[in-house]
Amino acid sequence: MNGELVIRLGVFAGVFVTLVLLELVLPRRTAALPREKRWPGTAAIFIIGAVLGRLVLPIGLAGVATFAAGQGIGLFNLVDSPVWLVAIAAFLVMDLAVWAQHVLMHRVPFLWRMHRVHHADPHIDVTTALRFHPAEILVSLFWKAAFVLAFGIPAWAAFLFEVALNAFAQFNHANIKLPLKADRVLRLLIVTPDMHRVHHSTDYTESNRNFGFCLSVWDHLFRRYKAQPDAGHEDMLIGQEKWRAPKDQSLIALIRQPLEQP
Numbered sequence: 001m002n003g004e005l006v007i008r009l010g011v012f013a014g015v016f017v018t019l020v021l022l023e024l025v026l027p028r029r030t031a032a033l034p035r036e037k038r039w040p041g042t043a044a045i046f047i048i049g050a051v052l053g054r055l056v057l058p059i060g061l062a063g064v065a066t067f068a069a070g071q072g073i074g075l076f077n078l079v080d081s082p083v084w085l086v087a088i089a090a091f092l093v094m095d096l097a098v099w100a101q102h103v104l105m106h107r108v109p110f111l112w113r114m115h116r117v118h119h120a121d122p123h124i125d126v127t128t129a130l131r132f133h134p135a136e137i138l139v140s141l142f143w144k145a146a147f148v149l150a151f152g153i154p155a156w157a158a159f160l161f162e163v164a165l166n167a168f169a170q171f172n173h174a175n176i177k178l179p180l181k182a183d184r185v186l187r188l189l190i191v192t193p194d195m196h197r198v199h200h201s202t203d204y205t206e207s208n209r210n211f212g213f214c215l216s217v218w219d220h221l222f223r224r225y226k227a228q229p230d231a232g233h234e235d236m237l238i239g240q241e242k243w244r245a246p247k248d249q250s251l252i253a254l255i256r257q258p259l260e261q262p
Contacts, residue, residue: 004062004159007163008162008163008166011163011167012166012167015166015171016126019171019174020126023126026176026177027176028176028177028194028234029238031125032123032239033249037249038123038127038249039127040251041249041250041251041253042131042254043127044251045131045132045133045251046131046132048251049134049136050137052137052138053138053141056138056141057142060159060162061141061148061158061159062155062156062158062159064145064148065148065152065153065158068149068152069152069154069155074148074149074151074152074153075150075151076090076154078152087157090151090158090161091157091164093147093151094148094153094161094165095161095213095215097144098140098165098214099211099213101139101140103224105136106207106208106211111139114133114135114258115136116258117131117132117136117254118131118133119200120242120243120244120254120257121200121238121249122239122244123239125173125174126170126174126175128173129170129173133258135258168191168213169213172196173196178194183195187216189216191212191213191215191216195210195212195216195227196212197233197236197238198226199211201229201237201238202237203229203230206226206229206230208224209224209226210224242260242262243257
């Protein structure tokens with residue numbers, strides 16, 4: 001097992017376990033379905049997506065970045081800049097790219113069918129951050145790879161962004177109740193659970209807001225920000241109205257859902 005994989009798995013496991021424990025002691029909402037009805041299907045589709053991504057692009061984003069550096073491709077490979085500036089700029093570029101991809105996933109019909117699997121979770125907790133259709137995983141992988149090539153993102157920066165993105169996604173999907181003052185301060189810079197939960201509303205006017213995963217600036221900048229759900233966090237309805245039953249949470253149901261009519 002190489003060092004990169006150790007870091008990825010270590011951060012993932014550490015963040016996941018920490019947030020699961022916090023969800024037990026500081027829950028924000030009561031789950032619409034118990035974990036045993038939701039988690040097995042989510043775990044299975046997550047594993048399939050992760051394996052498929054490695055099979056399709058075994059070198060990963062860091063490998064794409066190494067190739068770009070060797071060929072002198074991309075902006076950062078053409079200019080000589082301080083490491084700190086490259087680190088900040090690379091993170092901003094990649095985070096904006098993920099934000100833009102998320103918007104497209106909602107706006108383009110065939111992409112929405114893939115992304116709908118994520119939004120059809122009737123409850124939002126840390127595992128919702130892992131619930132993506134394998135087809136969307138591939139689209140996301142090639143989308144990010146294109147930006148790594150175009151901007152010449154260094155391998156170390158691409159790797160760190162992926163690790164950070166995974167950690168942030170788990171955090172802002174977590175069913176945890178932060179102190180209101182802490183939430184107000186944190187969301188000035190990053191996406192908090194309360195901020196992202198609005199995006200999982202069944203109300204289209206709310207699910208079409210708060211697209212960010214890491215930084216909150218893009219939703220403010222492009223006027224996609226909504227502070228709170230109209231019904232309040234405890235009473236808002238989460239998910240997609242058609243796919244709320246336990247039978248809709250199995251692996252087979254999640255895999256075939258993009259083929260179904262809304």
